[in-house]
Amino acid sequence: xxxxxxxxxxxxxxxxxxxxxxxxxxxxxxxxxxxxxxxxxxxxxxxxxxxxxxxxxxxxxxxxxxxxxxxxxxxxxxxxxxxxxxxxxxxxxxxxxxxxxxxxxxxxxxxxxxxxxxxxxxxxxxxxxxxxxxxxxxxxxxxxxxxxxxxxxxxxxxxxxxxx
Numbered sequence: 001x002x003x004x005x006x007x008x009x010x011x012x013x014x015x016x017x018x019x020x021x022x023x024x025x026x027x028x029x030x031x032x033x034x035x036x037x038x039x040x041x042x043x044x045x046x047x048x049x050x051x052x053x054x055x056x057x058x059x060x061x062x063x064x065x066x067x068x069x070x071x072x073x074x075x076x077x078x079x080x081x082x083x084x085x086x087x088x089x090x091x092x093x094x095x096x097x098x099x100x101x102x103x104x105x106x107x108x109x110x111x112x113x114x115x116x117x118x119x120x121x122x123x124x125x126x127x128x129x130x131x132x133x134x135x136x137x138x139x140x141x142x143x144x145x146x147x148x149x150x151x152x153x154x155x156x157x158x159x160x161x162x163x164x
Contacts, residue, residue, distance in 0.1 A: 017042035024051075027130045029137065031055035040124025048124035053116050054080065054109035061148060063106040066099075067156040070122045073097040073107065078115025082107045085160075104160030129155045 017038065025036040031054075038049040054060075063083060073080070075095045082089045082097050084105045091097050099105045109115040121127060132151040136143055149159055 015042070027134045029130065029133055030143070031058055034130055036127060036130075038124075039127050040121075043124070045124045046122060048121040048127045050119045050121075050127070050130075051076070051116065052119060053114055054078070054107075055114055056109060056112050058109045058115075060107040062145065063104050063160040064152060064157055065104045065160050066101050066126065067158075068101060068123075069125045069156070070101060070120075071099045071105075071126070072120035072122075073099075074118040074120075076116040076118055078109065078113050079111050080107050080115045080117055081110050125155050126157070129157070 019037045023037075025039065027034040027036065027050075032052060034050050034052045036048070036050045038047065040046070040048045073082070073091070073096070075091045075093050075097075077093050079093075080091045082091055082105060084099070084103060089097065129151055132154070133143060133148070136147050136151070141147065152158060
């Protein structure tokens with residue numbers, strides 16, 4: 001086979017994934033709506049991406065740390081309060097917060113306006129955690145702190161000790 005024949009053969013490439021407005025998987029956790037834009041199935045499980053809308057006065061999860069994945073948050077609108085250990089950061093529109101493995105963190109929307117953020121999970125491990133929480137609620141069970149801790153533990157995540 002000549003070099004010309006080799007380069008003219010069709011190349012096999014992964015399919016491009018496109019998620020349009022209104023597309024993706026919707027996960028509803030109380031007053032928080034999460035739209036999974038990429039669950040890792042198109043990235044070899046290296047990356048997942050979700051858009052979350054936090055209603056006004058939404059408390060986030062208990063402070064926790066991930067053992068095996070980075071988590072990123074880009075604030076699309078509003079203000080989200082991030083607590084990292086004993087430090088607080090008010091992230092406004094246009095702010096990126098990156099949380100490496102092992103770093104204790106949580107977030108909340110303490111304002112009177114909704115907040116929207118884009119989250120990344122590398123690798124995609126943590127998307128299933130949100131599905132598990134939605135299943136707890138769908139089954140009519142309360143989303144207790146212990147139910148949350150149990151779900152976290154399945155995805156290399158644990159509550160962080162109180163920094164005080």
